Amino acid sequence: LFDALADQAALAIERVQLVSDVDRARLAAETDRLRGALLSSISHDLKTPLASIMGSAGTLKDFHENLDDAARLELLSTVIDESERLSRFIANLLDMTRLGSGTMEPNYALHFAGDIVGTALSRATKITAGHVMRVSIPQDLPMVKVDAVLLEQVLFNLIDNAAKYAPENTAIEIRGWADGDSIRLAVIDEGSGIPADDLERIFDSFYRVRKGDFVRAGTGLGLSICRGFVEAMGGRIKAANRTDRTGAIFTVSLPIAVQQPISQEIK
Numbered sequence: 303l304f305d306a307l308a309d310q311a312a313l314a315i316e317r318v319q320l321v322s323d324v325d326r327a328r329l330a331a332e333t334d335r336l337r338g339a340l341l342s343s344i345s346h347d348l349k350t351p352l353a354s355i356m357g358s359a360g361t362l363k364d365f366h367e368n369l370d371d372a373a374r375l376e377l378l379s380t381v382i383d384e385s386e387r388l389s390r391f392i393a394n395l396l397d398m399t400r401l402g403s404g405t406m407e408p409n410y411a412l413h414f415a416g417d418i419v420g421t422a423l424s425r426a427t428k429i430t431a432g433h434v435m436r437v438s439i440p441q442d443l444p445m446v447k448v449d450a451v452l453l454e455q456v457l458f459n460l461i462d463n464a465a466k467y468a469p470e471n472t473a474i475e476i477r478g479w480a481d482g483d484s485i486r487l488a489v490i491d492e493g494s495g496i497p498a499d500d501l502e503r504i505f506d507s508f509y510r511v512r513k514g515d516f517v518r519a520g521t522g523l524g525l526s527i528c529r530g531f532v533e534a535m536g537g538r539i540k541a542a543n544r545t546d547r548t549g550a551i552f553t554v555s556l557p558i559a560v561q562q563p564i565s566q567e568i569k
């Protein structure tokens with residue numbers, strides 16, 4: 303990721319033929335500053351779960367004889383949860399690298415978006431266990447030409463956020479509909495929503511609304527990956543707040559590939 307960013311910065315600097323030495327020095331300093339900020343953010347996100355894993359595993363090793371089953375189980379759960387968090391973070395970084403290096407070539411095929419919503423939901427069953435899930439995708443929703451893996455990741459990230467930022471026992475709704483020459487997929491939650499000033503910025507890498515809130519494990523990468531993937535497939539993604547009550551709405555628009563579903567064409 304650093305190399306991809308540094309290459310991009312170096313290219314940008316080279317392209318500006320007329321910059322003076324002073325400007326050049328300033329640009330180089332800015333690149334260094336960005337690299338530093340990125341490095342410290344990434345180190346923090348790697349170090350925090352690692353510290354928990356090492357602490358819990360160390361306690362288990364040193365005191366296992368004095369611990370009851372419940373305490374041992376709790377320490378083991380911490381090891382597993384924090385390992386999952388680490389692995390999610392590393393997967394996010396790899397996705398970012400693919401996007402940043404411009405090597406991502408979507409693997410297009412015709413899909414019924416409802417199927418991809420279904421796969422994303424089944425991957426998220428553990429995450430959404432405490433929420434009430436409602437899905438309404440009409441069977442006659444037009445097909446879209448997308449990379450199923452990328453769209454599934456986008457939906458997974460949005461569902462993961464809805465479950466993370468909206469309290470337990472609230473509803474998460476996934477709705478699909480056709481609108482002109484696109485289909486829309488919305489993930490709607492009953493959380494506290496997003497401050498108006500942050501609605502665009504949340505799509506920036508490493509941007510988090512509640513900076514000190516480490517209770518909700520996150521990297522600030524999920525939504526920038528969503529935007530990168532959706533735009534790579536020729537679609538758009540936007541965030542809004544609900545008007546009927548508090549809560550966020552994330553809407554993905556994707557161009558319709560075939561006006562009628564294949565099943566109807568065959569009839």
Ligand code: ADP
Binds near residue numbers: 463494511519523525
């Ligand atoms: P992460 O969740 O790892 O912090 P994201 O890029 O997925 O990173 O989200 C960026 C920020 O946007 C989050 O930290 C959170 O502040 C805000 N956010 C995302 N989804 C929601 C949501 N459904 N409700 C409220 N805030 C949200």
